[in-house]
Amino acid sequence: MPMRPVILPIISLAVLLLAWELYVWIFAVPSYLLPAPSAIWASGTQIIGAVPIHTWATLFTVLAGFAVSVAVAIPLGVIISVNRLASEAIYPLLVFANAIPVIAVAPIIVVMLGTGIEARLVINFLVCFFPIMVATAAGILDTPKDYLDLGKSTGAGFMTGLLTIRMPHATPFIFSGLKIGITLSVIGAVVGEFITSNRGLGYLIVSSTTNFDLAQAMFSVVVLAFMSVILFQIVQFAQKLWFPWSIKANGMG
């Protein structure tokens, strides 16, 4: 394996962090305006005991919200792609629902559902179901006519055709949607925690900034970023593991 693609970005990052560190040090920027990377690291080591609890709280919202979104979005995507009536009846509403800025409705949802996990799940769902649904529908609709003819010529009924032709063909599309969805799910979870929570990385950011503890807030952001990247990689890995043929199909690894 060539090392260059691994080493180069690490060097760029190191240079960037060093420049940042020097800037803060040379101009003596106070840490409540811009903490140096070393300060962020130090702050992280101070709260390291509490980090797993907050990370887990956020991760739970991310995964639960993502699971609910997938469970709703994929069947919904199938329905709107194969049924004209359903598509005409509900698709405009879904577009409209997606157009509402979630941050704007989040406080309303909290009033309606309380400050528990339910509100956060709904907020999360609103952010991440749409791309998964649209990707599913696009994949189903993209099925080549020849494949459908093959099904027809062998006597495949609707369900058989859906399961053996349309869904497999839609798989690479669905995974594109899932990769966008899991990333949005992290955003959704943080928005939920901003509005209502006493735990989670989103909560940690809000409570740190209230105390002008930017180092701690930034450390939380770094943890969030890592979470997001790792989750994305897990989705990608699942695709490689279970649907290896779908990787090349849409040219997006």
Add this chain to the structure above:
Amino acid sequence: MKDVLIDRVTKIFGADSSAPFTALHDISLDIKGGEFLSLLGPSGCGKSTLLRCIAGLETPTTGNVLVGGGGARPGFDNIGFVFQGSNLLPWLSVLDNVLYPARVKSRSTVEQYRDRAHELLEQVGLSHVANQRPESLSGGMQQRAGIARGLVMDPDILLMDEPFSALDAMTREELQFELVRLHQETGKTFIFVTHAISEAIFLSSRIAVMEAFPGRISQLIDVEFEYPRTLDLLNSKQAIDIDAAIRASIYGEAKTQAQTDR
């Protein structure tokens, strides 16, 4: 062996639109069991549409297609279909692609036909790639797998829609030989759509020459060469006469068409 009876079939696309297109006009044809019939004609003559009507992929606007006394229905076990592109599903192995028609029935049917699928892959020389995915195969190999898939349910009739049109000339010749061999070995009815005159002469026991606007059969030509055939037959007096008759039928008509247009 089942006959195919095409009885006054007319197919109009967009019949209720402002610009209806008559793809097939009043076509009647009786195809006997075990025959190798080619549907030959220029593009737009409706040869593929006629084949799709036999397969049940299109429904005639008027008229009937009867297969072995019953109506052709999609998924009729009596019919295998070979597509123009190989049309293999990229997510299945070559073996599973060949078994796809069995999979459509049920998972247990797949097990019943597994041995037969292996046999067919052996017959078309693909045993060694049975577990690979189609994308790793050459065009010729893909089309061989497509033919094996068409034969897997042991249909009486194999329909082929320009199966070799995307292949290079040499692969194409190779597959023509194999197809004639398969026809002899299986004794099935082969119905073959093509726009290549020499291909039709080399393969078929009978050629239905079609014309366009509206699509219809202009000539039925018996090709009385013995099987197995060699490519030499294309140089014989008889083959040259058939070739000339077909060209006259197709191009002669096209010229008349051009003149009336003017």
